[in-house]
Amino acid sequence: MKVTLGFSPCPNDTFIFDALLHNKVDTEGLIFEPVIADVEELNQMAFRGALDVTKLSYHAFAHLLPEYALLHAGSALGNKVGPLLIAKSELSPQAITQARIAIPGKYTTANFLLALAYPEAAQKTELLFSEIEGAVLEGRFDAGLIIHENRFTYADKGLVKLADLGDFWERTTGMPIPLGGIVAKRSLPLPAQQRINRVLARSVAFALSYPEAPKAFVREHAQEMEEEVMYKHINLYVNEFTRDLGDTGRQAVAFLFDMAMQKGIIPQQELDIWIPLEQ
Template sequence: VEDIEKLNKRAIQHELDITAVSAHAYAYLKDYVILNSGGSFGINYGPIVISNRNIELKKLHEHKIGIPGKMTSANLLLNLAIGKFDGIEIIFNKIPQYVSSGLVDAGLIIHEAQISVGDEFHKILDLGQWWHDFTNGMPVPLGINVISKRSLATQEIIEFDRFFKRSIEYGLEHLDDALEYSMQFSRGNSKMLIEKFVKMYVNDLTTNMNQEGKDSIITMLRKAKTNSILSYDELLFIDSNNQQIQKYH
């Protein structure tokens, strides 16, 4: 199983026709369309910043923070929340260890590490809560799936999105079987922990992000563009109802 930041980098090189990437990373991609299905959105929860000591939120940007990748959505959200900071890239599941040993002052926690992290840490910032307040209740855009429009025609992309949605629906209808299958990719975590993680980030927007999910992605990337954090030309989404690709700037 590849780390999400590795997938982000492979997508930038256009090595993959279809792949999961961070919503943040989409700003750096060319000729990929965002699929309606398979996205990961937090509903009033998301990545968290932890430390082994209590750090004032207003001074968090002054500290060295372990991050799971520069192109992760978590990193962009933290940048939007606190401004520029010294981010040290660390494999996501090693970040608590780096914080505990004092190699970094704080750590940005994502994925199942959010659930498994111990009570010995202070929670400095909940980016899910921050984003919820900042946007008046929008879901937190984290992971998306994209498809190459270099490799597939528009109609093929729309057809794939339809089949992809149905596969997710089938997995949710047979959740126990799906969890059992996913255990081979669980990085040694227990089935109970993986089930808890899945139920945190697999929701109605995973089946179909609809306009609500699209708006949250657009809002995050536009805000980052306004703040001169990143730049992009256009955002491409599938409009299944009208059988076409939607463009946003």
């Protein structure tokens, strides 16, 4: 069975998908056809129904719940892993609400968190996440919302942190922050969804057990990223929640969806968020 698989070139994604793409684990007859793109591009492809299985920001997934179900393996959740709001100099909370802010995508979880923390901030422009630091440095924007490896590089470029939106989420909810997850089309037969989840869990477990094994694949897609930054990225976003959400992870995801529905960000829905657990 062939399955289109969307994920980003970020180290945490290439790290966990390496084994299932390169026959290092049993794929149970599944043949994965990778589609590698920026997370917001993946979000848009999912809105078009173009991918069988894909990485999605949880914000985008909340809008796509009728079409996709969450796998229990592969998610990026954790503590102290949230997006950062940065600028060339300090801005007051009032100034932030009036600022021109570069964001990494309308449907990113980062933008969802920004809306929670600064609901009056309306001057937002979408940019590719890797271009945000430069745009702020050039003065095209007053502030930028950064994700991924940029959280390790902004200070070296002379930028300052205005807010840690992951910290905001954790102080507000007491839960780990759900950033992105791996989803499968609900139109796939349930046994196929569960098989994909098993294979993904196997791939994650292999990467965690043999962290040097995915190195070449990670490096291939990490562009000019320094190796130290590459591994900081992996260590930050790949953890036990990636192996399996568990009760704590599922509770955090459900809370995020409930909050989004309460605030009218997504329509009220009764669908199960994730695929059924195997007995």
